[in-house]
Amino acid sequence: MLNDVNTAKVNELRNRYPTAQALVLPVLWIVQEQEGYISEDSMKYVAALLGLPFGHILGVVTFYTMLHSKPTGKHHIEICTNVSCMLRGSGKILEHLEKKLALKPGEVSADMRWSLEEAECLGSCGTAPMIAIGDEYYENLTIAKIDALIDTIAKSTDD
Amino acid sequence: MIVQPSDIEKTTAWKNVVLPPITDLHKIDIYRANGGYEGLKKALAMKPEEVIDEVKKSGLRGRGGACFPTGLKWSFMPRTSSKPKYLCVNGDESEPGTFKDRQIFEYNPHLLIEGTLIACYAMGMTAAYIYIRGEYNKWIRILQQALDDAYAAGYAGANIAGSGFSANIYIHRGAGAYICGEESALMNSIEGQRGYPRIKPPFPAQAGLWGCPTTINNVETIANVSVIIKNGSKWYSEIGTSKHPGPMLVGVSGNVNNPGVFEMPTGEPLLDIIYKWAGGIPGNKAVKAVIPGGSSTMILRGERLEGVRMDADSLKAAGSSVGTAGMIVMDEDADLIRVLTRIAKFYYHESCGQCTPCREGTVWMFKIMKRFEQNLAVAEDVDLLMDIAGNIEGNTICALGDAAAWPVQSMIRLFRDEFEKRTRKVTASAIPLV
Ligand SMILES: Cc1cc2nc3c(=O)[nH]c(=O)nc-3n(C[C@H](O)[C@H](O)[C@H](O)COP(=O)(O)O)c2cc1C
Numbered sequence A: 001m002l003n004d005v006n007t008a009k010v011n012e013l014r015n016r017y018p019t020a021q022a023l024v025l026p027v028l029w030i031v032q033e034q035e036g037y038i039s040e041d042s043m044k045y046v047a048a049l050l051g052l053p054f055g056h057i058l059g060v061v062t063f064y065t066m067l068h069s070k071p072t073g074k075h076h077i078e079i080c081t082n083v084s085c086m087l088r089g090s091g092k093i094l095e096h097l098e099k100k101l102a103l104k105p106g107e108v109s110a111d112m113r114w115s116l117e118e119a120e121c122l123g124s125c126g127t128a129p130m131i132a133i134g135d136e137y138y139e140n141l142t143i144a145k146i147d148a149l150i151d152t153i154a155k156s157t158d159d
Numbered sequence B: 001m002i003v004q005p006s007d008i009e010k011t012t013a014w015k016n017v018v019l020p021p022i023t024d025l026h027k028i029d030i031y032r033a034n035g036g037y038e039g040l041k042k043a044l045a046m047k048p049e050e051v052i053d054e055v056k057k058s059g060l061r062g063r064g065g066a067c068f069p070t071g072l073k074w075s076f077m078p079r080t081s082s083k084p085k086y087l088c089v090n091g092d093e094s095e096p097g098t099f100k101d102r103q104i105f106e107y108n109p110h111l112l113i114e115g116t117l118i119a120c121y122a123m124g125m126t127a128a129y130i131y132i133r134g135e136y137n138k139w140i141r142i143l144q145q146a147l148d149d150a151y152a153a154g155y156a157g158a159n160i161a162g163s164g165f166s167a168n169i170y171i172h173r174g175a176g177a178y179i180c181g182e183e184s185a186l187m188n189s190i191e192g193q194r195g196y197p198r199i200k201p202p203f204p205a206q207a208g209l210w211g212c213p214t215t216i217n218n219v220e221t222i223a224n225v226s227v228i229i230k231n232g233s234k235w236y237s238e239i240g241t242s243k244h245p246g247p248m249l250v251g252v253s254g255n256v257n258n259p260g261v262f263e264m265p266t267g268e269p270l271l272d273i274i275y276k277w278a279g280g281i282p283g284n285k286a287v288k289a290v291i292p293g294g295s296s297t298m299i300l301r302g303e304r305l306e307g308v309r310m311d312a313d314s315l316k317a318a319g320s321s322v323g324t325a326g327m328i329v330m331d332e333d334a335d336l337i338r339v340l341t342r343i344a345k346f347y348y349h350e351s352c353g354q355c356t357p358c359r360e361g362t363v364w365m366f367k368i369m370k371r372f373e374q375n376l377a378v379a380e381d382v383d384l385l386m387d388i389a390g391n392i393e394g395n396t397i398c399a400l401g402d403a404a405a406w407p408v409q410s411m412i413r414l415f416r417d418e419f420e421k422r423t424r425k426v427t428a429s430a431i432p433l434v
């Protein structure tokens, strides 16, 4: 299932840890990056690859919030609503995003382009309010900045 | 994001050492041109136990939350061991209100790498794992680049700087779980398991990662090791307060004009941090409350901040703790019930579920807080909250239980009136729990 480049990456990773089990998280990350999410088949593949029971892999995937067993939107938006962000207006940003994308936290749009999730503190408390889209952080947000950002992303991925 | 001392008027004449204002310091050439890796070379010329002694004498205390003396922790490691020994550097940084380790990854990654290598040498370790929260992928890439450069320059890997000492550093990416910042959960996470905290004893120095002797230190703690070895323990021990010395990265967020991470000597007055470093409160409003060190630390009343300082003793005397030095400031208009409800939701979401008091207690506290938030609570609910928090505290495998209880207890103790304002005048039995 893993492509050649990623298989090579996994083999390289084996030198870093004394046990195959320690590769669970790094390999699941590689799978998620390649496939977008971690399907049941992928979990079975990882179990076989590392010589572990399927149940162990399932247990790990369900434990960590960043590992997705279902596809997310192409642009997965996480909005921090924890205290520092709340004090600086994350509530209004969330409300606006919900309207703009017609999504509630936890939902994926029908065309699979957007998904929205409420997040715990993402380490941007000093630049609140903020959102993360994929690996990218967007900080010190205002409604105008959110609008511009979403519109730019929407345009750049329109065919 | 980092505000340099020259930008603001403040009480202490302070020149940053952990986050100095040097452009492109993340590049190895710039780092070296500014004395980088000199500390490592100095350490490699010392005996390992002399390095531990220097760290002891410096007075450095952990920056991960518990302020534990670092040199003492290091001395718990067995000198000799038939098994390998490991260092885990804790960069999980998920405590709400905390955003300091990220600044080290971004602006001074080599300081962390250098400190990691010094720690490995001092404790006789040949491998270190730097555990970084999954969301920090951008910062993982910055650190990985710095690490690749350090390897290429011969500072990491085999025969470091020609000394005969070898050590590898690996970055391990987390995947979104606050509990993995707890040291034993972190080790389970590296081992490829769910991030469940372990029952102690055994302590990590006896049986940690893969059952081997292990030390876990916070990113900022390890970064401090580099500056201690470079400048000497005497120099370091004279910075800030004598019992909790050194430079400290203080993050200020919430209702302030100029939020950010500030490097300052320990012992700065909280009021100076708010008004001089962080620029005061928007609209000159009053401070209603401050959470001094991340959401797990006890809340303080705004009008009782006079004389309280950012160090272990002073904050303890004030009824709180330093934690991660992530200060959350709330102005007079802040709705503390909403704040506490959000905090309760966090601990409910992050409890790993192993211990009944924590698993059940955090759900109950969150549900009751929601009743207060919606003005549906009754007078008895305040005592019920205290009761639940009291039953969690001290009765769990790890400190997340206490961390969930303390904000509730301290908020009720100091702001009981806020709860009373939000109660209905009916009896408890009349209302079902939402
Ligand atoms: C629930 C929980 C979460 C924690 N999260 C972190 C964290 O993100 N980073 C950290 O350095 N320490 C965290 N700690 C503290 C660690 O268990 C450990 O004490 C610390 O990493 C030791 O480093 P130090 O001695 O250098 O402070 C956490 C503790 C608990 C109970």
Ligand code: SF4
Pocket: B179, B196, B197, B350, B351, B352, B353, B354, B355, B356, B358, B359, B396, B397, B398, B399, B400, B401
């Ligand atoms: S106190 Fe809570 S988080 Fe810690 S081990 Fe117990 S259930 Fe898990």
Ligand code: FES
Pocket: A080, A081, A082, A083, A084, A085, A086, A120, A121, A122, A123, A124, A125, A126, A128, A130, B096, B097, B098
């Ligand atoms: S509270 Fe939102 S990033 Fe920390």
